[in-house]
Amino acid sequence: MELTTNKKGDFTIAEINGRIDTTNYNEFETQIMDVIEKGEKNIILNCEGLNYISSSGLRVFLITQKKLMGLKGKLHLCNMQPAIKEIFDMSGFSSIFKIFNTEEEALE
C-alpha cells in the first residue's frame, strides 16, 4: 500500500495504491492520521489504485470519516474500482461516504 498526497484547491488529495489488508492497515491509518494532524480537514481519497480491501481497511475508512466529521471537515472518495465499490455496498459504507465517479466531481 502506498499513499501519495497533493493539494488541490480546498482539498488534499490522497491517492491510495495497492492493497489494504490486516497486515498493513495500520500503515494506512498512520499516514492518513498524519495528514489530518497537519491540519488538513478536507480530504479526497482517490481509490483508483486500490485493488483489495478487507474489514481492517474498512475500519480505517470509518475512523477517518468519524475524525473528519468531528472536525467539521469533508471526506470524499472517488474513482473506486467496481469490486471495491461492491464491498462498500455490502458493508453499508456506500451510504456513509460521499463517493464520486471522478476526482473533478469530488472537488466540487
Added chain:
Amino acid sequence: MQKHINIKNNIKQLPFLAEELEKLGEEWQLDIPVVTNLNLVLEEAISNIVFYAYDDEKEHEINIVATKNGNEIVIAISDDGKPFDPTKKETPDVSLSAEDRKIGGLGIFLIRKIMDSVNYKRENGKNILTLTKSI
C-alpha cells in the same frame, strides 16, 4: 479438483495465502473478482483465528481445503484453537449512519455476505468452518 493450503497462526502468512489463491485461480481458471472474494473471506476467517483462537504463544497449523465441484467452490478451514462458532456472532447493523456505526465487527459479516453458506462444527478438538459459493 482439490487444493490444500497449510499456514501457521501468524498474520504475516497472509501474503503467502494471497499468492496461493492466485495460483489456484490460474489452475482453476477462476475470474479475478472470484479470487479476490475468496481471498477476502479467507483473510477474515484466518485473522480471526490468529488473533482470538489461541491463548498460548505456540505455533499452530491452520488447514485450508478448497474443493471445486462444477460451479461450486467449497472451502473448509480447520484450526485447533478455542471453540468458536462465527455463525453465532451478532450481525452488525449496516444501515446506521457514520456517527452511530461501531468500528469493527465487519469481518464475519462479509464472509456471510459473500458466501452462499457458512457452516460451523466442532470435531475432534478442532473448529471446522465450511464455506460454500456457487460461481
